Amino acid sequence: MPPTSIITSKGVHFGYTEQSSWMLFLKYLDDLETERALEAQLVGKKYDFIIEGKHRWSSWAAPKKKDGSFDHDTALTGDDLIAYVDGELFPYLKGFKERAASPDTIEYKIGQIFGEIKSKFQSGYSLRDALELMDQLRFRSQQEKYELSHLYEAKIKNMGNAGRNGGEYYTPRPLIRAMIKVVRPTIGETVYDGACGSAGFLCETHDFLRYGDQGPNPGNGNGSSLTVDQLRTLQTKTFYGKGKKSMPFVMAIMNLILHGIDTPNIIHTNTLAENLMDIQEKDRFDIILANPPFGGKERKEIQQNFPIKTGETAFLFLQHFIKRLRAGGRAAVIIKNTFLSNSDNASKALRKELLESCNLHTVLDCPGGTFLGAGVKTVVLFFKKGAPTRKIWYYQLDPGRSLGKTNALNDEDLEEFVKLQAGFGESEKSWSVDVEDLDGESFDLSVKNPHAPEEAPLREPKEILAEIAKLNQTQFEKLSFFHREER
Secondary structure (H helix, E strand, O other): OOHHHHOOOOOOOHHHHHHHHHHHHHHHHHHHHHHHHHHHHHOOOOOOOOOOHHHOHHHHOOOEOOOOOEOOOOOOOHHHHHHHHHHHHHHHHHOHHHHOOOOOOHHHHHHHHHHHOOOOOOOHHHHHHHHHHHOOOOOOOHHHHHHHHHHHHHHHHHHHHOOOHHHHOOOOHHHHHHHHHHHOOOOOOOEEEOOOOOOHHHHHHHHHHHHOOOOOOOOOOOOOOOOHHHHHHHHHOOEEEEEOOHHHHHHHHHHHHHOOOOOOEEEEOOHHHOOHHHOOHHHOEEEEEEOOOOOOEOOHHHHOOOOOOOOEHHHHHHHHHHHHEEEEEEEEEEEEHHHHOOOOHHHHHHHHHHHHHEEEEEEEEOOOOOOOOOOOOEEEEEEEEOOOOOEEEEEEOOOOOOOEOOEOOOHHHHHHHHHHHOOOOOEOOEEEEEHHHOOOOOOOOOOOOOOOOOOOOOOOHHHHHHHHHHHHHHHHHHHHHHHHHHO
16 A cells, blocks of 8 residues: 555544654664664674564564564554553653663664653554554655655644644745755755754755755655765754754654654754853854744743843744854744834844844745734745845745635745845846845834835825715715705
């Protein structure tokens, strides 16, 4: 059965992506260990399994007979299966975090994952059905991994569309891909997302670096254009992320693993709890791509970590990203469009800081409906650290239709933006503004398209009231005329 059929079958519906994640991970790990054991056998070496015998997938989740068929006689089910998973398996896997040699090992990631989640299955029979379906998945080739990663991403997106918690950290992939094409990371550069959610930015950047602008396809599915050293760099020394919430943290690790990164450098922490004064050069990154949470509020003690005090979570994240970026580093950050014009002191100070410490070269104005269910308009700030801003290029994205669940943003909608941005080209949707022309006190960066048709000037209230009075008088005269006729 193909992966598409398996993971949408009754019993393992990926609308509950958070619960399928831990099963996917253990099945992936079992396939990985089986592959490594066979490779070791071929060269006459012994392979030491990470997971001990009785806790391997092939022992408890999918025991097989000698002929390879499923062994229903020895497979745990019902209450016995629930008791084993909750009482033995999860505690054993959680213990890897303490037993691991270092945080950059797969053992440590196992401990992290199972220290954060719990099985929510209450019926051992439902869990048994899910395990048997999951066992049909294969992770032996990069193409199989890619197909599963694509489906996993689609299910995270569906969680967002359904109003489930996936929407808190799902950014439309066409927008992410456009941001990556503008920033253009290269092999050897480090990529960071301090609000990584389900790791969409990191996964899409991986695909861009490994497969190029066009992404994975059957013709380049193995990333053969990269050398062995480049692949090793891509998998171990390129992607870094942080996440505050448990479930998206687990999903981020699973998502990156499905993209071929065995030991993702993802940390479960509150990014904003880090004092900016403690950040050193070794802590900085070449590329930052992020979509920090909209509208969150942070406590006073968290705000003390930042030179510009504000309760707005996104504004604190923007300060964090500026500080975390290396000199010459490039960033693309999504933020509410009100950041451009808010008149409070924190907003004005942050705009001033951004313009003076970085070259804010591009502002992408996104249409309403870009983020399904969010109810806010957003912009993307593209900047390079190290030199002050001299000129800002704006692009007002207009797909020519209302965006929604059945009519979402797509790659074609952003093609013109990416093409024009390369040369900061002028068009009906794009224009440039000299920083010298900005208000030197407010640093207002509002989107004001000079090519848009001029709106009729607003009328004075007195003029409107006079017209209303005139219309009322006319209406009164007509009613009086009809009244006389009736008499």
